[in-house]
Amino acid sequence: MAPILSKTLLMTALLALPLGSAAPVLAQEAKPREAVISVTGDGESALAPDMAVVNLAVVKQAKTAREALDENNKAMNEVLKALKDGGIAERDLQTSGFSIQPQYNYPQPVDGQQQQPQLIGYQTINSITIRLRDLAKLGQVIDQSVTLGINQGGDIQFTNDKPQAALEEARKNAVAEAVKKAKTLSEAAGVKLGRIIEINENAPRPMPQPAYRATMMKEASDAAVPVQGGENNYSVSVTVTFAIEQ
Numbered sequence: 001m002a003p004i005l006s007k008t009l010l011m012t013a014l015l016a017l018p019l020g021s022a023a024p025v026l027a028q029e030a031k032p033r034e035a036v037i038s039v040t041g042d043g044e045s046a047l048a049p050d051m052a053v054v055n056l057a058v059v060k061q062a063k064t065a066r067e068a069l070d071e072n073n074k075a076m077n078e079v080l081k082a083l084k085d086g087g088i089a090e091r092d093l094q095t096s097g098f099s100i101q102p103q104y105n106y107p108q109p110v111d112g113q114q115q116q117p118q119l120i121g122y123q124t125i126n127s128i129t130i131r132l133r134d135l136a137k138l139g140q141v142i143d144q145s146v147t148l149g150i151n152q153g154g155d156i157q158f159t160n161d162k163p164q165a166a167l168e169e170a171r172k173n174a175v176a177e178a179v180k181k182a183k184t185l186s187e188a189a190g191v192k193l194g195r196i197i198e199i200n201e202n203a204p205r206p207m208p209q210p211a212y213r214a215t216m217m218k219e220a221s222d223a224a225v226p227v228q229g230g231e232n233n234y235s236v237s238v239t240v241t242f243a244i245e246q
Contacts, residue, residue, distance in 0.1 A: 043173025075149025
């Protein structure tokens with residue numbers, strides 16, 4: 001029993017100590033905040049596109065929904081067959097939209113009375129997104145598609161399948177700009193720039209270049225549609241924090 005009593009007495013003695021006696025243990029001197037310089041750098045890199053994303057659609061109108069759908073299906077099947085025969089893979093062809101909508105005629109009011117709309121037919125729209133990896137065929141693909149039934153489209157965008165090299169170059173340029181800014185600020189403030197404490201990258205901003213947007217009609221010229229790819233600019237922003245040497 002003696003050991004148990006000893007432990008009890010020891011615990012009682014500890015609890016009986018005044019709170020002030022624990023103050024030296026708990027109190028800690030606040031560390032001075034480290035002086036820093038934080039700057040943002042932006043970097044860009046240009047890369048010639050190697051892929052185009054094209055949105056095309058077949059729009060058909062007829063007296064009945066069945067007729068409009070049949071006409072649309074016929075035209076789109078011909079377009080898809082031609083694209084596949086031209087070497088475009090299944091994975092690069094994707095239906096992006098489909099709709100059947102009634103079409104109405106809205107008569108002018110008679111004696112101030114609004115007339116009931118008149119159903120005049122139906123419209124079907126079947127849209128397809130094409131990823132074209134051979135840019136040399138772009139004009140030919142558009143021209144052929146229009147001949148086979150595509151009569152609405154646009155929003156062509158030139159992009160890159162693997163932009164990693166351009167993004168890496170943009171990152172290097174962004175960090176270089178941040179270092180340059182930090183040196184300028186430290187020299188202007190009369191302080192010495194120290195080590196890098198932290199680097200944060202903001203989301204990279206690829207900027208694919210749109211080629212054109214247009215509504216296409218059945219009448220196509222004999223020559224392929226002229227298109228220009230230009231360059232894609234990839235932008236990266238970084239925030240770099242430097243210590244200031246005391």
